[in-house]
Amino acid sequence: MASILNTAAEAGCFKTLLAAVAAAGLSEALEGQGPFTVFAPVDDAFAALPAGTVQTLVDNPPQLARILKYHVLAGTYLKAQLVSQSDWPSLEGAPIPIRRSEPFEVKNATVVNADIVCDNGVVHVIDRVILPG
Amino acid sequence: MIPPSTHKYADVIHRLEAGGSMLPDTPENLEQIIGIYKAYAVPMDFYWRDLLYIAERVFLNPLPAFKYFIPKEYMDLANSYSGDNSKLRIWRGGEKAHPELVAFMKHGETISMPKILHHLWHDRINMEFAEACMQAMFWHQDMGGRFNDYLESKEYLANADRAIKAYFKGNPLMLLLYKLFPEMFIEQVRQLSYYSNLGLFWEVMAPVFFEMSDLYNEGGIKSVPEAMDFLVNGIFAVAGRPIYHHVYIGNECIEIIPKSKGFTWLYEAALPYVEAVFYRTSPFRGTKSYNAQANQVPADQADFHYGILYADVYPVGSAGIPPTLLMQDMLHFLPAYLEATYQNHGRGDEDKLIQLGITFQRSMYNVTSAVIQALRCALLYPLNDPDPEHLLANRRFFEAQMDRFLRPEARLSDIQQQNYR
Numbered sequence: 001m002a003s004i005l006n007t008a009a010e011a012g013c014f015k016t017l018l019a020a021v022a023a024a025g026l027s028e029a030l031e032g033q034g035p036f037t038v039f040a041p042v043d044d045a046f047a048a049l050p051a052g053t054v055q056t057l058v059d060n061p062p063q064l065a066r067i068l069k070y071h072v073l074a075g076t077y078l079k080a081q082l083v084s085q086s087d088w089p090s091l092e093g094a095p096i097p098i099r100r101s102e103p104f105e106v107k108n109a110t111v112v113n114a115d116i117v118c119d120n121g122v123v124h125v126i127d128r129v130i131l132p133g
Numbered sequence: 134m135i136p137p138s139t140h141k142y143a144d145v146i147h148r149l150e151a152g153g154s155m156l157p158d159t160p161e162n163l164e165q166i167i168g169i170y171k172a173y174a175v176p177m178d179f180y181w182r183d184l185l186y187i188a189e190r191v192f193l194n195p196l197p198a199f200k201y202f203i204p205k206e207y208m209d210l211a212n213s214y215s216g217d218n219s220k221l222r223i224w225r226g227g228e229k230a231h232p233e234l235v236a237f238m239k240h241g242e243t244i245s246m247p248k249i250l251h252h253l254w255h256d257r258i259n260m261e262f263a264e265a266c267m268q269a270m271f272w273h274q275d276m277g278g279r280f281n282d283y284l285e286s287k288e289y290l291a292n293a294d295r296a297i298k299a300y301f302k303g304n305p306l307m308l309l310l311y312k313l314f315p316e317m318f319i320e321q322v323r324q325l326s327y328y329s330n331l332g333l334f335w336e337v338m339a340p341v342f343f344e345m346s347d348l349y350n351e352g353g354i355k356s357v358p359e360a361m362d363f364l365v366n367g368i369f370a371v372a373g374r375p376i377y378h379h380v381y382i383g384n385e386c387i388e389i390i391p392k393s394k395g396f397t398w399l400y401e402a403a404l405p406y407v408e409a410v411f412y413r414t415s416p417f418r419g420t421k422s423y424n425a426q427a428n429q430v431p432a433d434q435a436d437f438h439y440g441i442l443y444a445d446v447y448p449v450g451s452a453g454i455p456p457t458l459l460m461q462d463m464l465h466f467l468p469a470y471l472e473a474t475y476q477n478h479g480r481g482d483e484d485k486l487i488q489l490g491i492t493f494q495r496s497m498y499n500v501t502s503a504v505i506q507a508l509r510c511a512l513l514y515p516l517n518d519p520d521p522e523h524l525l526a527n528r529r530f531f532e533a534q535m536d537r538f539l540r541p542e543a544r545l546s547d548i549q550q551q552n553y554r
Contacts, residue, residue: 052221052370059220063373066395093279100522108513108523131511133277133400 004038004118005030011125016046016054023058024065030072036121037073037082039096039106041129049129066092070132076122079104079114094132106130135524142535142545149531150524152516154502156495156548158357161474163349166360166496168471169463169489171346173496176462177339178231179238180263182207184332188325189381193300193318195307201260202248208235214371215340221370224340225347231339234258237465259458263331265417266455269409271327273434276408280330280376280401283394284323293322296380296387326390329378334402337374341367346468357499364503365510374398407504411497412537413437417455421445441497443542446490460486460493478554488554495548505534 005027008014017040021027030036046054057064070092082088083101090096097107104111109126116123138146145155156162183200186207191200208230213219216228239245241256251257274281283289297318301307311318345363348354354363376398378390390396416423416430416439423429431437444456464486467475475481475488509516513530514523538545547553 050366050369052366053372056221056371057373060373060375060392062393062395063375063397066397067373133404133508133512 001117001119003031004034004036004121004123007116007118007123008040013042013044014040016043017041020046020054020058020064020068024061024068026065026068030120032120034074034120035076037075037077038121038123039071039109039111039126039130040123041071041109041126042112045109045126045128067129067131070094070096070130076117078117078122079111079124082106082124090132092132096130134521135528138528138532140532140535141539145545145549146528146531146535149502149505150516150527152362152506153358154361154499155505155545156357156499156502159551161551162495163354163357163360164470165474165492166357166499167346167349167354168468168474169492169496170342171468172463172466172471172489173459173493174339174342174346175231175233175237175466176258176262176459177335177342178212178234179203179258180260181332181335181339182210182230183260184263184267184328184335185210188329188332189379192325192380192382193297193307193321201252201257212336212340213374214337215343223337223367223370224344226340226343231343233466242465259462262455262458262462263335265414265458266406266410267324267327267331269414270331270405271324272415273405273409273413273437275434276405278396278401278405280326280390280396280405283390283396284326289390290319292387292389293319296322296382296389299382299385299387300380322389325380326378329390330376330402331406333374333376334398334406337367337371337398361499361503361506364500365507368399368403368503368507369510372397372399372403376401403504407501409440411440411442411501414439414455438540438542441494442501442538442544443540444490444494444544445542446487446494456490456493457486460490463489463493491554494544498545498548505531 002010005018005021008018021030030038057067070090072091073088073096074091077088082098083104085098087095087097099105099107104114106124106126107130109128109130111124112127113125116125137143140146148157149155156166183203186203187197187200191197194200211218211228214221215224215226216222219228238248238251238257241251241254243251243254243256270276297311298308301311341364345354345360348363354360374397375392376390376396377388377392377394380387380389413434415437441456446456467489471489471492475485479488509527509530513527514520516527518524518527535545537543
């Protein structure tokens with residue numbers, strides 16, 4: 001098995017996410033033992049944000065890190081466990097609501113591919129960038 | 134796909150669901166709001182510069198008699214969102230203080246004379262308005278974001294302590310007072326952090342409004358929803374801007390709130406600002422009095438409703454009341470087409486401040502619409518989502534937002550009519 005970041009790199013549809021993780025200085029942490037549960041937005045999800053949104057964040061690593069941490073839970077949680085609870089505490093601090101189990105929806109994003117198990121956690125692929133609030 | 138809303142403001146909700154604004158899409162509404170955005174942006178260019186000057190340089194000066202006298206360094210301070218060197222250029226214009234602002238500061242309503250005389254004659258930008266907005270944010274506090282919590286943290290107290298000691302180094306009297314009344318000093322620093330917060334917030338809004346005005350003048354914005362969408366895109370584009378508080382003491386920069394705390398323009402400045410200033414503020418002294426004992430002032434701060442979205446502009450329009458100070462500031466920078474509109478309605482020059490205040494109210498309903506649409510976009514679903522459950526979630530969100538305008542003071546019904554002036 002590969003790590004979360006290697007898995008994402010091999011998939012080829014997380015270029016923006018990986019660049020953002022690197023810009024925020026979170027690569028090392030996500031390469032660590034974890035384990036983590038990562039809700040990974042695909043490139044199209046970042047592209048759907050209005051112009052300038054991602055660039056402003058990339059220019060400001062602490063602010064970018066905060067948004068990215070909202071996509072991560074401490075621990076390994078598969079879909080079956082996630083849907084058993086209405087919300088989960090993100091590493092950012094704000095809760096991530098689980099809005100529906102079928103189709104599997106995390107906040108206002110739909111999970112397009114769940115339960116990709118990695119060395120140091122699990123990845124759920126989502127179609128929108130989720131934001132705290 | 135979903136049944137019509139039965140809310141009192143169903144028409145407005147359906148308009149929001151169709152991608153519109155709370156403000157009806159009419160050519161006159163568009164002209165009014167763009168004109169007032171431009172008239173607002175010029176004094177705002179002063180406000181943000183002076184707010185940062187006070188937060189960063191005046192700091193704890195016990196007799197800040199000259200805090201409204203912005204030094205050249207801050208008049209020339211490059212706006213992060215305009216000018217050739219800005220990373221994200223929102224306004225095509227220059228990065229220094231706006232030329233109309235510079236001209237007004239020289240001549241005011243009277244003649245060119247030394248700054249001190251303009252100040253004493255009160256022929257100047259009413260910075261007191263900006264401070265009233267800052268105080269509203271400072272006082273209401275619990276409006277989302279993490280800024281206020283941080284002001285109570287040990288880390289913040291240590292940073293503030295370092296800044297206070299550095300600022301009063303060599304001043305035994307003030308250091309003694311600090312030792313005797315530490316909380317008083319810390320509370321002042323907290324307030325100064327809100328000066329910085331609001332300054333950084335408005336640094337963005339001034340170029341946004343200037344650009345909207347330029348786009349409108351060249352035919353680039355043709356409807357109220359287009360104006361709202363420009364604001365929505367702007368909110369997203371700068372959402373991640375850091376909110377911080379740095380103090381410069383001599384050559385030393387002390388980071389009271391470092392950028393590394395991860396505070397953002399959207400969560401720690403914009404949303405608290407809208408809540409504190411557009412909705413809540415506080416009852417102000419004027420021709421209208423409030424009797425707290427008779428429950429005319431809500432017991433819960435969250436129910437405060439003295440912001441521009443609820444203001445009865447006529448009794449509010451008295452000298453010395455914060456919104457009137459802003460109206461008077463905007464009066465100096467009205468585009469010719471708005472001047473003409475006011476001359477053709479009401480009592481012309483006689484009630485121009487009132488007409489202008491109502492225009493401002495319309496324009497802020499449009500800004501609030503942009504915030505509501507941005508939140509819907511960030512937290513909920515696209516307006517054309519094919520899933521009815523998602524559309525119902527959007528509906529519940531819009532209805533909850535409109536519930537805030539059910540109280541009789543709200544002006545949402547009024548702004549639906551063009552003859553409300």
